Amino acid sequence: MNNKPTIHDIAKALNINSSTVSRALNDSPRVTLKTKEKILKKAEELGYKRNVLASSLRKNVTNTLGVIVPRISRHFFSSAIQGIEETAYLAGYNVIICQSLEQLEREQSIVNGLVEKRVDGVLISISMETLNYQHLEIVKNSNIPLVFFDRHCNEAGNSNVLIDDFKGGFDATEHLILQGNKNIVHFSGPNELEIYKNRLAGYKAALKKHNIAFNPENVIVTRLMEDDGFKSMQTILNLKQKIDAVFSANDMAAIGAIKCIKQSNLKIPDDIAIVGFSNEPISTVIEPSLTTIDQSGLEIGKTAAALILSYIENKQIPEKGENIVLKANLIERNSSKRN
The missing domain is CATH 3.40.50.2300 (Response regulator)
Incomplete structure (x- = not known):
């Protein structure tokens, strides 16, 4: 039994039209400030919660990024995920994290699942078994921005965030x-x-x-x-x-x-x-x-997330793709230093 209050309950309590309530909750300029305040107050009293998912689907956005890595247990990939999640959170996006476990078949299934979930963008570091990229065409054909990080495929039109x-x-x-x-x-x-x-x-x-x-x-x-x-x-x-x-x-x-x-x-x-x-x-x-x-997995993750968010917000994916290459630094320790 569903006892959650709806916009119709708010409308009935205030004796106004449901469409007016809907506009007020979506901050429409067609509703006066005084009416908005009255509706928002009543919504709070009744414990009304907006269905964010339904609202997002109506707008054809989910504010969600899909991330695919070979193994979450690897420090580099966990750091990259941290950078992606931090950047996405600040922009109001959630992150779905998936791991291929270095298996092409698993990676293919994950890609299809993320497209079905209607994510707004996909960030991927491909598995060791990924030698062709046909399964990623569904992402591009769905007009979902795709950015490779660390492990990438060297094909024209792809956007990549890499180290040197x-x-x-x-x-x-x-x-x-x-x-x-x-x-x-x-x-x-x-x-x-x-x-x-x-x-x-x-x-x-x-x-x-x-x-x-x-x-x-x-x-x-x-x-x-x-x-x-x-x-x-x-x-x-x-x-x-x-x-x-x-x-x-x-x-x-x-x-x-x-x-x-x-x-x-x-x-x-x-x-x-x-x-x-x-x-x-x-x-x-x-x-x-x-x-x-x-x-730096953290830096690569932040950069990759910022790049894909720019595509999403601007509603434009560059046809030629973009390559961002970060610097790699040698850290000298005892395993190589000879006296």
């Missing part, structure tokens, strides 16, 4: 070279994803600058989980050719490598130096502390 992955990969590798390392292994993610392509390109560019030949066998491609880093390091240590450093495309695989090296009774960085990427909180407390590339 190439420069991050270059700086990480050059730092290892300047510490005296020559045979540097790179732990990469799937090379179909632009961020890992760019980090690998930065690695290659640093080797070339310092006249070190690129060896394809020194690039190990995994899903960059901690266990992947551990197993990759085991494989490396069993090779006859000695390596002296590792640049990992994320911190988790780098931490797995550190654990494997320590179990092998080798010293870090004296025997093998390590640099990661993303500046996870654990990178400061693991022993030795991990040199890494800082990518």
Whole structure:
């Protein structure tokens, strides 16, 4: 049984037309200030609450953003979500947070669900399995603004908020070279994803600058989980050719490598130096502390949210898309510094 007061109850109590009550509650200029005040007072007395969802749907807006990330548990993505939510809240928007768990099928289902919920915009960092983007066409065809952040697809017309992955990969590798390392292994993610392509390109560019030949066998491609880093390091240590450093495309695989090296009774960085990427909180407390590339998830989230809100508020999505690239910073710690 529904006992919630309606506009009809307010109208009956004041002996006025329901349409006048509706206009007053929507702050229409067609209703005098005196009548508005009388209606608002009676609405409060009766405990009337507006149906915000119904009102939003009538206006074809929901004041809601959909956010899709690979894993909420990753510090970078939780920080990005924080930045998105803070920016959205200040603009009067709510956020629906979803995680793909690195699965394309799950990501496809989430995208369809967000469109069905009539979100006003979608922010996405694609999964490792996302090698084509047909499932995102439904967003564009529904005239819903779409912004990629961190992991993106390099197609014309898309808007992206990224860090400079190439420069991050270059700086990480050059730092290892300047510490005296020559045979540097790179732990990469799937090379179909632009961020890992760019980090690998930065690695290659640093080797070339310092006249070190690129060896394809020194690039190990995994899903960059901690266990992947551990197993990759085991494989490396069993090779006859000695390596002296590792640049990992994320911190988790780098931490797995550190654990494997320590179990092998080798010293870090004296025997093998390590640099990661993303500046996870654990990178400061693991022993030795991990040199890494800082990518501010908070800043990326705020920037991505501000961009999509500008599209929504202006009711205009640029045909050519926009790219916003933020700076990546090297944070030097004990895993790479040689005396």
